[in-house]
Amino acid sequence: MTTYAMVIDRQKCVGCGACSVACKSENNVPDGIRWSDKISETSGTFPNVRFDYTPTLCNHCEDAPCVRGCPTQAMHKAEGGITMHDPDKCIGCKACMMNCPYGVISYNWTDPFKDWRGKTALIEGCTTAPDEVAPKVGGDVIPYYNPERDATLDGIRPRGVVEKCTFCDHRIKVGKLPRCVDACPSDARVFGDLDDPKSAVSMLLGKYQPTRLKEHLGTGPKIYYIRSFNPGTYIQTKGGLS
Amino acid sequence: MSTIEKINKPWTLLLLVGVLAGLYTAFRVLFGSHDILAANDNIVWTLPIGSYVFFALISTGMGLLGSLPKLLGIEALKPWARRFTFMAIITLLGAFISITLDLGSIGNMIYIVFSPNPSSPIWWMGMLYSVELVLLTAKFVTEGKAGTPPLLAGAAGAVGIAAVLVLGSVFGMAEARPTYFGAYMPIYTLSMALVSAWATVTLADAIAPLGGSEPSAAVGRVLTATLILGVAVAISRVLMDLANTQAVFDHAGGILPTFGLVVALLIMLPGGSKASRVIRGAAAGITLVSVLTLTMNIIISGQVVPVGPRAEGLPPVLSYTPNTWEVLIFVFSLSSILLMYHLGERYLKLDNE
Numbered sequence: 001m002t003t004y005a006m007v008i009d010r011q012k013c014v015g016c017g018a019c020s021v022a023c024k025s026e027n028n029v030p031d032g033i034r035w036s037d038k039i040s041e042t043s044g045t046f047p048n049v050r051f052d053y054t055p056t057l058c059n060h061c062e063d064a065p066c067v068r069g070c071p072t073q074a075m076h077k078a079e080g081g082i083t084m085h086d087p088d089k090c091i092g093c094k095a096c097m098m099n100c101p102y103g104v105i106s107y108n109w110t111d112p113f114k115d116w117r118g119k120t121a122l123i124e125g126c127t128t129a130p131d132e133v134a135p136k137v138g139g140d141v142i143p144y145y146n147p148e149r150d151a152t153l154d155g156i157r158p159r160g161v162v163e164k165c166t167f168c169d170h171r172i173k174v175g176k177l178p179r180c181v182d183a184c185p186s187d188a189r190v191f192g193d194l195d196d197p198k199s200a201v202s203m204l205l206g207k208y209q210p211t212r213l214k215e216h217l218g219t220g221p222k223i224y225y226i227r228s229f230n231p232g233t234y235i236q237t238k239g240g241l242s
Numbered sequence: 243m244s245t246i247e248k249i250n251k252p253w254t255l256l257l258l259v260g261v262l263a264g265l266y267t268a269f270r271v272l273f274g275s276h277d278i279l280a281a282n283d284n285i286v287w288t289l290p291i292g293s294y295v296f297f298a299l300i301s302t303g304m305g306l307l308g309s310l311p312k313l314l315g316i317e318a319l320k321p322w323a324r325r326f327t328f329m330a331i332i333t334l335l336g337a338f339i340s341i342t343l344d345l346g347s348i349g350n351m352i353y354i355v356f357s358p359n360p361s362s363p364i365w366w367m368g369m370l371y372s373v374e375l376v377l378l379t380a381k382f383v384t385e386g387k388a389g390t391p392p393l394l395a396g397a398a399g400a401v402g403i404a405a406v407l408v409l410g411s412v413f414g415m416a417e418a419r420p421t422y423f424g425a426y427m428p429i430y431t432l433s434m435a436l437v438s439a440w441a442t443v444t445l446a447d448a449i450a451p452l453g454g455s456e457p458s459a460a461v462g463r464v465l466t467a468t469l470i471l472g473v474a475v476a477i478s479r480v481l482m483d484l485a486n487t488q489a490v491f492d493h494a495g496g497i498l499p500t501f502g503l504v505v506a507l508l509i510m511l512p513g514g515s516k517a518s519r520v521i522r523g524a525a526a527g528i529t530l531v532s533v534l535t536l537t538m539n540i541i542i543s544g545q546v547v548p549v550g551p552r553a554e555g556l557p558p559v560l561s562y563t564p565n566t567w568e569v570l571i572f573v574f575s576l577s578s579i580l581l582m583y584h585l586g587e588r589y590l591k592l593d594n595e
């Protein structure tokens with residue numbers, strides 16, 4: 001058995017967003033949709049303030065509410081515990097979005113990459129129309145199209161269906177790490193098999209006390225967070241009474 | 243020439259305009275895109291879903307009313323049983339119009355049959371309402387001939403109750419939406435099905451007396467009884483909202499539509515109100531508007547606080563106002579139901595002997 005999981009080390013994460021950008025290009029994610037996202041929080045009162053940055057993606061929950069609620073099994077569990085989505089079965093009821101406690105499923109309200117589908121040239125007889133660009137460079141709809149995504153899922157998902165992170169299952173199948181893990185410049189993302197006690201994720205989870213988002217719901221998220229980034233110092237004190 | 247006959251043509255024309263506007267909206271949504279609606283990745287289920295739930299509730303309640311004479315031997319309802327069944331069928335069809343226009347890929351609906359997921363409340367809801375539609379149609383046909391077999395009436399009633407309970411659990415089982423709080427939602431849908439169905443009967447009777455029946459205080463008494471149930475269920479929700487300490491409940495609302503139900507009940511409480519067709523009609527109208535508003539309020543309240551990364555760059559609480567296209571979807575459902583009723587009234591024998 002293999003159970004894929006990701007550990008995100010918040011002490012190492014600098015919030016550069018490289019994961020999100022890499023994910024968008026790897027998975028041909030349309031404008032307005034982010035499979036790899038973030039929650040940023042500012043707390044405290046100036047000058048005693050704190051900024052927290054939590055990268056987010058599909059949690060590939062063990063007991064996924066999106067899978068339970070999907071009427072056609074379009075949202076389903078696949079090899080390695082990955083929560084996958086089949087656009088060909090999706091009726092666009094959006095129940096998965098209503099059921100997901102993490103806000104990581106998005107809906108294609110319109111044709112993806114609408115701007116690249118335009119048929120009007122900016123200057124007639126001089127510039128190309130947007131829809132002429134992709135075929136010229138071997139793309140599909142978009143010039144920067146990644147054909148590798150096609151291996152396990154529609155390269156670009158159609159209008160009227162949902163989409164979300166797949167842990168880059170098409171890369172895992174050929175022995176590569178998810179693109180966001182590869183792209184992280186500070187190695188804040190660690191990916192591997194939770195069932196293998198010698199895997200990097202298992203060792204990190206043993207060493208640090210991990211947290212998961214909304215753990216109390218019992219969904220069993222497979223994204224674990226360890227440590228937190230805090231460069232602050234304070235004068236040693238025992239406090240006092242005013 | 244009676245008033246009803248005088249307004250026949252303009253009324254039919256008005257309904258046709260509503261249906262045509264709805265067909266144009268359907269064309270824009272199905273062949274254009276869903277981004278013309280006011281829904282987005284935060285507020286996902288909007289007026290089309292509210293419209294579906296509202297009409298599905300009326301349909302279920304009406305189906306139950308149509309089964310009561312056969313199942314419980316309530317003779318007073320017997321002359322209207324066939325009419326109730328007809329109304330249940332057409333309101334369910336109207337509800338289907340709204341939900342169809344909310345779905346993104348209706349072509350993939352075949353997978354409800356070929357790739358079923360029994361753990362999904364939406365799957366059960368789809369199956370049960372489809373079965374109910376078949377049973378109601380069979381019941382309507384048999385009621386016009388030899389009489390509905392009790393088994394058929396029982397099956398239609400049981401499937402209707404199951405369908406409306408599952409409709410509530412579609413919301414109640416949404417993990418991410420605490421304001422839908424689980425078991426309350428099926429209680430809400432079943433109660434409001436009875437409230438809204440009888441309010442519809444009362445309103446229809448106030449506008450055009452059903453089957454030539456004399457103004458009956460019994461209609462008013464039943465409306466009062468269902469309103470007491472509706473008010474109790476609505477107030478219990480407001481109290482639960484107020485008592486809950488989770489921040490999302492601060493925006494649950496629901497007080498105004500609950501107030502509407504209370505007003506309708508207060509109108510109906512004096513003895514004289516029950517005998518007056520006009521007062522009964524007004525109370526029924528207020529009831530229907532309140533149930534629709536309360537249902538919308540519940541649906542939207544679960545979505546106004548963005549979830550997870552969806553909150554980035556947005557205010558902590560979002561607001562929602564339906565846009566013209568969404569209103570037109572509601573109008574499409576409503577006009578279709580009223581047009582079918584109008585045609586049924588003219589061309590079908592709706593009353594039992």
